[in-house]
Amino acid sequence: MLNFTHDSTARSWIAAAQAPGCDFTLQNLPYGVFAPKGRLERSRGGVAIGDQVVDLAQLAASSLLPEPAQAACSVAAGETLNAFMGMGPAGWQPLRHALFRLLSAEADPATQAKVRVCLVPLVDAVMKMPAQVHNYTDFYTSVHHALNVGRVVRPENPLTPNFQWLPIAYHGRASSLVLSGTPFRRPNGQSRAAGSQTPVFGPSRRLDFELEMGFFVGPGTALGEPLSLTESRDRIFGMCLLNDWSARDHQFWEMDPLGPFLGKNFCTSISPWIVSMEALEPFRVPFGRSDGDPQPLPYLDNATDRATGSVDVQLEVLLQTRQHRARELPGDCISATSFRHQYWTVAQMLTQHTVGGCNVQSGDLMGTGTISGPTPGEAGALVELSLGGTRAVPLPGTGEMRHFLEDGDCVVLRGWCENPGAARVGFGECRGEVLPSINLNAM
């Protein structure tokens, strides 16, 4: 449902919010947790607008908000957003609407002056994990990704028979979730070369990224309490960008029969700003299935989800090597696609997660799985772009080539929504750099 916060003609008195290509428009208002530079012990909730962050702790201490936005702001001002996520739409919507009014160019000058006191420049905000993620689940919902990878590892049967019937998922590792900008070491592990009987131990030689989005669970559920598709839609707080770094050589050796483990759990990166589902409302699109695909079972199907279950988030992957940085180049775009192509929707994912009785908690993070579109240039991982490491991916900016990631490589994910009737809503970026592995000969 669209409302006044989706009015594309509305402008903010913060000029940068109207700059071309700005992700953090008045119509966006994404949530994060930050600490002002020099006061790093003081983490609090914030909302990005243009080149500024609204400090929600400061705002809560002002007398600018009506109830119930004031109560919601006090909760969102905490050291994590878990409690705010747990409030549900009854907390989320009043605060978002009140912030929109305060930041709109229609706010009177006295109000603007009072809000200005609550602003921290984005460049002075040190971003923190937005929530304490107690449980992290990663789905596998792109049919194009499943087919691309399936052709590499199971050419005789690339798509498993369950794919079109349920959103496949596995539990990920919550402890190794990190915020964009955190580098990580190339993992050590076991792999076995094709044709060899014996595995070897050492640094991954097939290190990869995975272009994903993540979504945060709002109000939790009790054990044994399933969520219908309608309920799930209202329980999702918002979305971010997610990079599910993967060591393909370790993963493919270890994953039969219980799935990925060390091949994934060394690091997963997320972007710091969570874009609310309300901000994404103008970009809702039908789910990414074709006419010939089987009808989902009734618990995974309703008219709303069919018509507007997906979101058209445009996504791109930049690869920046040491050579790019030495030449002050931004990196090369090696993939571009949209979230709209996913086979399953976020509501279907959350319903599937709870249908057997598994409880979810406020702040749980769910990854969508790698997002790959229908054409080769839309693949969301190097293992797909390089056809399993058999074809080098060119980097025109430096003339380098890549089959997999090398030390010093930095992967930057970007995402944004644009359409003619709406203001741009962007996610910022999710960035991570590969550091060399540590030497484990001493172990």
Next chain:
Amino acid sequence: MLNFTHDSTARSWIAAAQAPGCDFTLQNLPYGVFAPKGRLERSRGGVAIGDQVVDLAQLAASSLLPEPAQAACSVAAGETLNAFMGMGPAGWQPLRHALFRLLSAEADPATQAKVRVCLVPLVDAVMKMPAQVHNYTDFYTSVHHALNVGRVVRPENPLTPNFQWLPIAYHGRASSLVLSGTPFRRPNGQSRAAGSQTPVFGPSRRLDFELEMGFFVGPGTALGEPLSLTESRDRIFGMCLLNDWSARDHQFWEMDPLGPFLGKNFCTSISPWIVSMEALEPFRVPFGRSDGDPQPLPYLDNATDRATGSVDVQLEVLLQTRQHRARELPGDCISATSFRHQYWTVAQMLTQHTVGGCNVQSGDLMGTGTISGPTPGEAGALVELSLGGTRAVPLPGTGEMRHFLEDGDCVVLRGWCENPGAARVGFGECRGEVLPSINLNAM
């Protein structure tokens, strides 16, 4: 290394600790978290002895403990044991040794009188989760289980090639961990009958238990910090019993290619008392591998682990149906085995978990995977005992039969260590009951 707390001739002034078959002897002293009946808001750490619990909050407030045991007791007295687990052996050993002295029959009468004030009868202790488990991992380390299940689902290739090279594991769901005694509903989910093209949705018809043990991680690690096998041994706080309830029909339909998800995450039960690794020291045995098995890679191998990496914990599974309860029968023992048969040791599991850089946190729980011994009667799950549901398991006490669990069935796991040179050390029990599924036709 054995010390005075392993002296099998030592006796406690609490008479019940010497009763035949008592799990909670002076040589055991397992840790848990409890609230005294009628004061349920006051959870605190406790130590079981005979038919009593030592209230560690009360003990910490007494002047009975020398340092550093006093400091450790204050930490262990908290609402969870996470912080105490994080202290490592430098906190664990002094407290255990001081408790042993206070509870020994050699303690002077004045001391006994002061300790007596800190006791709560076990029957008046409401047990709580011993730790806030941020991350739960389940391994797959019984070669007999892997072969038994493999013959059902992959007869042409029952043991995957990686099994003998690394302790296979997957991430489990931390939110649905429950304490022994908590019933759960039969899960709903998708399954597909053999030969059918289309799955169906409904209550699991192949609900199973899994006999496992769990171990808790002591001091955590930083991202990128691997633990050697020697380090891992010192980082494990203690062990409990664990039942990894499994819906086989849902699991086998969903798990290709990313592993179990809804088939497992509806509930996992643990026993309330954590037996310290020090208490298990007299029962250490060589790891359960055969001469013909491949030598582990160097990072998973050392002489200590080879000689004493496993533990001889005797285990049994009781199945108690509604009919057993109606006749006041305890249930029938349907499986009995020992933890000593596991192919991989707990230290190998923890080292494998960290070797790629994944960080662990104090209070993380790791399951060992189903524990099945070498003979058919030692299988740790119904899917094995019933040969994939093709042969009924008899329950002599009532004359009933089971292929899988029925509503009202209660599964009780028990574990204990006994050998001629040591006092008995037991785990108590891990109990759970299957409630009927909820009707999801309305969804």
